[in-house]
Amino acid sequence: MCGRFVLFTTAEALIDAAGQLFGGDLPVHAPQGTPGPRYNLAPTQVVPVVRSDGAEALLEPARWGLFPHWKKDDSGPPLFNARAETVATKPSFRDAYRHGRCLIPMNGYYEWHEKKPNFVSLGGDDTELMWAAGLWSTGLDQLSTAMITTDSAEPIAWLHDRMPRFLTRDEIGPWLAGDTTESLLQPTPPELRDRFVTREVAGEVGNVRNDHAGLIAPGGQTELL
Numbered sequence: 001m002c003g004r005f006v007l008f009t010t011a012e013a014l015i016d017a018a019g020q021l022f023g024g025d026l027p028v029h030a031p032q033g034t035p036g037p038r039y040n041l042a043p044t045q046v047v048p049v050v051r052s053d054g055a056e057a058l059l060e061p062a063r064w065g066l067f068p069h070w071k072k073d074d075s076g077p078p079l080f081n082a083r084a085e086t087v088a089t090k091p092s093f094r095d096a097y098r099h100g101r102c103l104i105p106m107n108g109y110y111e112w113h114e115k116k117p118n119f120v121s122l123g124g125d126d127t128e129l130m131w132a133a134g135l136w137s138t139g140l141d142q143l144s145t146a147m148i149t150t151d152s153a154e155p156i157a158w159l160h161d162r163m164p165r166f167l168t169r170d171e172i173g174p175w176l177a178g179d180t181t182e183s184l185l186q187p188t189p190p191e192l193r194d195r196f197v198t199r200e201v202a203g204e205v206g207n208v209r210n211d212h213a214g215l216i217a218p219g220g221q222t223e224l225l
Contacts, residue, residue, distance in 0.1 A: 005110065007106050050103040051136060068137055103176070117201050119216050126216065148164065165184075199219070
């Protein structure tokens, strides 16, 4: 599963990176502004998502916890992860799977192993963006999102039995277009997985009120970077 993640890429770099996903062919707009740096994003908080209608791409804030169109109130546990195995048929997610695809950008995410938090990123320098497959909906008159998860796989199978479904550059277009190819619901391809790097980080990440760069310092350090 994924219940916490980090996004500190600057606004200009985030818009530029989103544009590169589409080969520079689509303009990327952020009509509600771009997020500031966050080091401990948690379910029900606002996270950025990228959506596209084929003519333009939008970078927008969304509640992390999907509200299906039929939801009448915000009661119940937040639907922040959607299992790839059931996303096409489960009532909470099937409409968004068919008609509401998005991307969730992050610099890395947290996962707990033996009660110790670890930070997972690409290549180990934390600056490269990871693009998770996401769903969106506008139930309860607000944009909301959920992250696709799959079975875990090496090299981080030891960490947890679930992991986010990160997309390669070649998979992003088909995902956003609503492609139902089975491979998009399989674990992240090896070309990305093999670059995953994990490190143990500060235990204080367990408290959502803590949100500073020191949370991702290696070895459980808590000093500010």
